[in-house]
Amino acid sequence: MPENLRVSSRPRVTLRDIAAHAGVSRSTVSLVMQESSLVAESTRQRVRDAIDALGYVYNRGAATLRSPRTATIGVVVHDIANPFFGALMAGIDETLQDADYVPFLASSGDSLARQARFLARMREHRVDALLLCPAEETPASLIETIADWGMPCIEVMRHVGPSPLGDYVGADLRTGIANAVRHLIALGHRRITLLAGTADHSADRERLAGYRQAMHEAGLDDLSRIVRGPLTRCAGREITLELMRGDDRPTALICHNDLVALGALLALSHLGLRAGQDCAVVGVDDIDEAALTDPALSSIATHPRSIGRRAAELALKRIRTPDGERERIVLDAPLMVRASSQPSLARPQESP
Amino acid sequence: MPENLRVSSRPRVTLRDIAAHAGVSRSTVSLVMQESSLVAESTRQRVRDAIDALGYVYNRGAATLRSPRTATIGVVVHDIANPFFGALMAGIDETLQDADYVPFLASSGDSLARQARFLARMREHRVDALLLCPAEETPASLIETIADWGMPCIEVMRHVGPSPLGDYVGADLRTGIANAVRHLIALGHRRITLLAGTADHSADRERLAGYRQAMHEAGLDDLSRIVRGPLTRCAGREITLELMRGDDRPTALICHNDLVALGALLALSHLGLRAGQDCAVVGVDDIDEAALTDPALSSIATHPRSIGRRAAELALKRIRTPDGERERIVLDAPLMVRASSQPSLARPQESP
């Protein structure tokens, strides 16, 4: 290993040094750093040369002290280990990089305390905006509190309260689920079970609403059944095993997300049942695996990367125009029909 | 939507206000904010009360201007959408939150330009340390450059150059792969193909080295075969299909990661072959799916969350003692044997 000789207290290059080297004032250099159009092209070039020559590093901390902009954004998700949020974050990151913004990231783990702590930190760092997928049980007042702080906040995928108060970007799961139910009904299914989560947040309520609505439309209210459990592959498997062992078995399952749906597929194959033939399965998110399982999994596509991009774009816009009209961007969540709910494989399970 | 009336230019509460309210000097308040032990308990309490009463928000930008510490860390991975890095990030996040640090995150997408840009930004923000999973083709000089900046840097999972120059946290893939090869040989396999990536980085080279070493030990150099391709599920599938159609089929596949391995499983089942019986498959990473496929996938566990935690801990340590001895933390990567390489299912495919 090469010796780690650190030049103790190397004199730091500042705006002042650049100004001296380029023969202009500090103000001018500052304007160049801000890409201001006020500076004459020739001067700008001279300053740029000085910056390169001296190896100047812009000190954003110092800049922040005077100006309100920090070129940073805070992102809160509830579990970054979940591939859905990984993809979401990738979309956010992509958009922010183009705008020279950098994101702070935190996983709340659906803990209100962790979420609050991180938000406090974001305030201290004076981020320009917040992208928030609120933790379960987040009180509706939080959004107002954040607004009081003067910090733009975009809710992503979930929102507190019955409908988004401010800016929001999400997927139209209500319609997505309703369409899935209609699709299954068209295939002859009647006993359609919804595997939902145990938590009570908007994304969960929307799924429920879509399910109820479509079942109701078809006059199947009495057959509607909702089963709650953890949202993991394992839980999906266990719950499905149990469901299929009962007498009143469903002929179709709509799962809260693809992880649960993959668990359901495992359970079916374990029981010697063929998904799509003996029991239809539909997931949510359309993660990469979905197309590659056997049989391939029908899934409602939520396009996390696009949602991330849209959310980040909206945040940047809100930073530019803090008092602009609030926006609610709800992306389509189309059903990707695959073998696990294939028409050709369907057969009526019972007459209505 | 409630009106968005923003109190324009609400007077900001500063240290000075707290000092006045608590009847002490600014310096004392500052010491309280820094949790210094110099302040008497009674004074500390008075200051805390004032902070609560006035709703003071610490201004980290201002603090940064004077002190070298920012309580931020920069994290570069090459693809945050990859579940492996999601889990890694979760580990990092966990550890940092306990230390009241916040991470900046960027996905380099294995682009040197994006990586360089983000690093420049991190320098401007004066992060206290860097966790870096270097993009492919990153020149060895980068680590020295970063050291020159006076910024501690922990390489994670990958390192530039033949061996890590400075701090490093990773998994012992070399031994992990070698053990997997030995395991397969013990089961009677001889034609063991390695499905490697196309990129040339340390994590790839280590896998190769482990493979070569174990094949060599067994005197199977001539049978060793390495196939390169993209590291996706699809690619794993396609490559496996092609391999199995050739005459000189392998009896076992070791895949660069689990995604590729899952692709391989799909290919086998598509060909009517039974993984673990007609062809053994071993993956790397031991992602959640691995245990739940059918047949379950043998995999070399890399424990991304632990690696993230260890890396973050090391970074915090390096911040405290910048000139401490450099550390190389290499975690075990044990082979999780499952049905896709089950002893009981194995049968000698050919005599040596």
Added chain:
DNA sequence: ATTCCGTTTTGGATCGATCCAAAAAGCTGT
């Protein structure tokens, strides 16, 4: 030559914390 006006440039004040050397306050023990 002078005035006018749009384009560039500038110096000083300022943001809100930390650092540091020195002062003040509290203890002991004589």
Added chain:
DNA sequence: ACAGCTTTTTGGATCGATCCAAAACGGAAT
């Protein structure tokens, strides 16, 4: 009461940028 400690507290200088009102510049028109 005072010297000699240790424990707390303090005021000014300082970090490195931005903001802003005013000055300098340069060309065109009078």
